[in-house]
Amino acid sequence: MPVYEFECTNGHISEKLVAMGTKYAQCTKCKRKARKILSTCSFELKGGGWYADGYSSTKSKSTSKSD
Template identity: 40%
Template sequence: MPLYEYQCEKCGNRFELRQKFSDEPAKECPACGGPVTKLISQSGFALKGGGWYAEGYNGNSKKSDAPACPSGGKCAGCPSAA
């Protein structure tokens, strides 16, 4: 479930709520009962392991340090399995 950040217009209290996409947005501050505004927050993500950037896009010819497939390339997700 996404985490939404709100700020109270009356007291300035900032708080977060974990809500479903289908839930109504919060309308009042849990601290003072004042009206709240939904804030737009930065989301963070990290690219880990090998992948398209490490294996060809960045201009380096080195292979990624990502671990090889334990099945030796015989699993359904391996490119050599096709």
């Protein structure tokens, strides 16, 4: 499940791990209803790990060859 940021009516930002499609959560500070903010991209960077993995394993292979 991805981590989303939620902003409540008081302007508090809460990070929550919720299911995809969840639009609202409870603010961790004031317990009010908080709306999902779509601008966050931190979970997308983590989700792209497969690309970084493939790149690093290719790199280490060529490094051991040249050594």
